Amino acid sequence: MRPFRSIALLVAAVPALAFAQGAAPAQPPATPGAPASVGPETTAPSSTSPGEPPERSRTQRDAPAVPQATPETPAAPPAPRPGPGTSSSDDDDAAAPAPTGPTSGIAPADAPVLESPESGEAPRTTDAQQQRLVNGAPLYNPNVNVHIVQKKRFADEGKHELVLYPGVVQVNGKFTNHVGSALHYVYHLQENFALQVGGQYNWYSDESDFNLELIDKVREQAQAASSLLLQWGAHAGVEVTPLYGKFAFFNNSLAQFSLVLSGGAGVGKTRHLIRPKVANEVDGQTYQVPARFGDTGNKFLGEVGGGFRVQFGESYAIRLEVRDLIYTARVDKVDGCNLGDFEALEAARAANQPFDGLSLSGSCKVAKFDGVDPETKKNYREDIILGRDLVAEPSSDVLNNVSFYAGFSMLF
């Protein structure tokens, strides 16, 4: 049952994709700096039929600037013969049969048409439906070779992007579980290359149910280094977008997305569970004592990741990513106390002596292992032996904290 959260969250990401494509506003004119990626672009004509619904009107308004057709113009001027750019259909641009005879639609002056049927060539294309623009492209026109992935509608170069990931859920937690939030800032230095800095705070980090099950049933547990918990992390790095594309949801609407890959380095603060939540019974009264964690210091952090950025509108995007935070873990101190410190503390505890005169290392936070909690009546001295167990056999590991990041961003 443990991976349930992992796959559930990934499956739950599908509505987010629907949200991305469904919420996309009408596309603004293509940014001049946006590069074309696949094939040549065909200049799209524009029509201004008054009978079209408001949505169409908005699309026309937002379409790339092209020469405006004169409404009274009944037919387009003679069009060039189909050339390499117009006659060969793209893979998914199978042209529908062109109508013959006169049509009542209003065609723009620069509408690309073929020769008339009387001349023995292909029929003239003047139907209003065929001249209709869809996202700036005459997709209904059988004579126009329209490439589906034509041009990035939104240029990233020079833009700033602020990304908030409200939900960051660890998906590979064998011995640990992390849930947090992250905030990243991305500066798009070039169209496909960006610099990023970010921070993450795990507001829930604890050992997994699996680890607790092993402790309970078979008296086994992960090594301290393997169950190190990441409280927060900060990193800087780069992000590249090697490819982009678009998809339709039920053939009805469009979403543009980019594949993003990122890498970076930074620092993270770690901790380790010393004692799980327990019930403390004192004088016939039971107190619930929360879990106790020990500080295990700051660690070097590496970060690699990848995912999708689904853009809707010029200024907003949704990001679905998987990132791996990699950190080396060596646990030889807990709350600054090493094995020698814990043994001295344990000896003093057994003899019921004060800790004041003990010779401890300078980093050892002895106050954390002395005294009684006024609320739960828990004697902190009882945790000394648990802390000692963590460092008794110094362990090291390289941890991969792989998390699913779901967030949204604003570009400006």
Add this chain to the structure above:
Amino acid sequence: MNARSLRAFAALCISLTALGAAAQEDGVLDSAVVRNRLYKPAGHPELSLSVGLPVQTYLTAHYFFDVGLAYNLFDTFAVEARAGFAASRHTGLARSISESFLDREDKRVTDELEDLWRMNLHGVIGARWAPIYGKISLVADIPVHFQTYLWVGGGLGNLKRESVIQCTQVVDRAAGVCDNRTAVDDRGSATENYWVKETRVAPVVSAALGFRFFVKEQHGIRLELRDWIFKDSYRVNLQRDEWEAGNPTGEPAGSPGLTHLVQFDLGYTYSF
């Protein structure tokens, strides 16, 4: 699934689903954008082969080999039957636990560990819903068409379980030996072990999120994240003296929960 997991999952689902529904009501996008889809699977049967690797291992690891037969009722909807075999094993962690627990005599009463059932033969029938059709620009000039789909179905699975706690014939307690190996250090020489074993046939539910990349007209590559789900079953309050004497002990767990086998599937599809 514990209460915390359920709450988190439910909150995320509700928030994402609600946002998506609200956004789609806006209808701010123009209709018909990725038009004239190049690949229209409607009306075509297809045959697929897939291999599944474990995303995360705990006490068991599975490697799935499946054959699927599907019929595309529409471009976005298909029914599919899948059957196959899963090669499985105990992980190194499970083996380590089994060896050390033999000598842990201070633990005289315990419960069996969760999620130790391993699947082998299995078959499911399900529905595949592919509402997303798209295309990406790969290395500038190569457009790749794909579908994104959800798959949900159910069927039966043949399961087996080998305990890592209950050894009915301890051969060498200190060395953690519970089999007939010829030398203590030579695990491979064992032909039989004495761990308690169980088998059963159980209902299985499978769900997947996947991508199908079209390669020309009839071929396709599928990438999936697939979860195989079945009800767990194990015993609790086991007495060491009883199981080491070869006697049944303990009682079934009241609410054993569900076992999830999450796999990354790589598949090939041939469309007729």
